[in-house]
Amino acid sequence: MAHMSEEGLEQKYIKEAFDTNWVVPLGPNVNAFEDDLKQFVNSQENGSENPNREIVALSAGTAAIHLALIACGVQAGDEVICQSFTFCASANPVTYIGATPVFIDSEELLEKAIIDRKAKTGKYPKAIIPVALYGMPYRIEEIMAIANKYGIPVIEDAAEGMGSRWKGRVLGTFGDYGVLSFNGNKMITTSGGGALICKDTEAKNKVMWLATQAREAYPYYQHETIGFNYRLSNICAGIGRGQMTVLGQHLAHHKHVQARYAELLKDVPGIHLHEAPNADFDANYWLCTITIDPKVRIKGQENAYKETVKSAVGGAAGVIHQVDSPTTDCQPNENVEALRVYMLERKIEARPVWKPMHKQPVFQNSPAYTNGVSEAIFKVGMCLPAGPMVSDEDINYIVDTIKSAIL
Numbered sequence: 001m002a003h004m005s006e007e008g009l010e011q012k013y014i015k016e017a018f019d020t021n022w023v024v025p026l027g028p029n030v031n032a033f034e035d036d037l038k039q040f041v042n043s044q045e046n047g048s049e050n051p052n053r054e055i056v057a058l059s060a061g062t063a064a065i066h067l068a069l070i071a072c073g074v075q076a077g078d079e080v081i082c083q084s085f086t087f088c089a090s091a092n093p094v095t096y097i098g099a100t101p102v103f104i105d106s107e108e109l110l111e112k113a114i115i116d117r118k119a120k121t122g123k124y125p126k127a128i129i130p131v132a133l134y135g136m137p138y139r140i141e142e143i144m145a146i147a148n149k150y151g152i153p154v155i156e157d158a159a160e161g162m163g164s165r166w167k168g169r170v171l172g173t174f175g176d177y178g179v180l181s182f183n184g185n186k187m188i189t190t191s192g193g194g195a196l197i198c199k200d201t202e203a204k205n206k207v208m209w210l211a212t213q214a215r216e217a218y219p220y221y222q223h224e225t226i227g228f229n230y231r232l233s234n235i236c237a238g239i240g241r242g243q244m245t246v247l248g249q250h251l252a253h254h255k256h257v258q259a260r261y262a263e264l265l266k267d268v269p270g271i272h273l274h275e276a277p278n279a280d281f282d283a284n285y286w287l288c289t290i291t292i293d294p295k296v297r298i299k300g301q302e303n304a305y306k307e308t309v310k311s312a313v314g315g316a317a318g319v320i321h322q323v324d325s326p327t328t329d330c331q332p333n334e335n336v337e338a339l340r341v342y343m344l345e346r347k348i349e350a351r352p353v354w355k356p357m358h359k360q361p362v363f364q365n366s367p368a369y370t371n372g373v374s375e376a377i378f379k380v381g382m383c384l385p386a387g388p389m390v391s392d393e394d395i396n397y398i399v400d401t402i403k404s405a406i407l
């Protein structure tokens, strides 16, 4: 869970919404939150140019991706290129439209996939979705160069990458659209919510119109297009306004946590912290991730995957979808699972990294262009706690626990 601002500004703005009778999916908090977001995404560092982007606040990051796809003209039967190594919400909205995601493993496969889809289907993919995984920037210059060469719009999924920058410019402001998420576990939270970063006022107005049931300008309700009820509520936007006052602190904290892990894990054999390749990649370190060499032996490893999971998975609030078998044909190595269990027994919640979409049964019929990278990382990767509540003491305890788990 993300921090409340020290001043309790969230409560002030929510109270204001009630006092002024704006308990609806529009209103002064929504407008002010959009202004704050706009100022933030257009802020520059290292002399990067002002991208002059516009913002539409929405009910979820998933909704933002859905509307971006529609705004890009994606229709049933089209294909959309999506990074395979991601959370399902990057790809799911493609299927809401009746389009097909085409999964790729890395930037190097992007052009190959585009050319091959054209050869196989006669059409180019209609959009490209790169994902700032755990906040790490994608190679946006290379992606934009290829996208522009083929005239394919880019939807940046920066849901995990709020405040990450590439050469000083905020992620989400390079492509035609950029997606932010304010879900409970993201860099800032409105309890649930998201935003779409748009290139100009025209794009913003179109998205805003689609997000509010696509009403035509008549004195009565006239509809010529299918719309959606995707606008952010004025109450949630009040939380967002308060959260924007602590965003800078959150970003600094996540970077601090990453630096502490780097310091404490550097001499632990077989454990590698994932770090930015160079200073162009200014990651927000939404989550800190490690990889564990297959040769590392963990206490209790012989019992890994012996039992099916009986509790809610990954913070899911829904019902538990019990499974018959504790294993699948693509899963983290036994030492990774053993370390997860070992840490959980000591009250530390570490999680596997996202399982690549091209290995998900639900996407088994989607084309995929892979080189083994995401699958290999899935087998050895793990996310460590990094939220605003994680203290230096906690980090010491987490690293000591990892060390004590190694045989």
Ligand SMILES: *Cc1c(COP(=O)(O)O)cnc(C)c1O
Binding pocket: 059, 060, 061, 062, 063, 086, 087, 089, 090, 131, 157, 159, 160, 180, 181, 182, 183, 193, 194
């Ligand atoms: C969280 C997330 C989303 C969706 O955001 P919601 O606000 O939860 O709908 C999309 N893509 C990625 C990569 C995410 O992590």
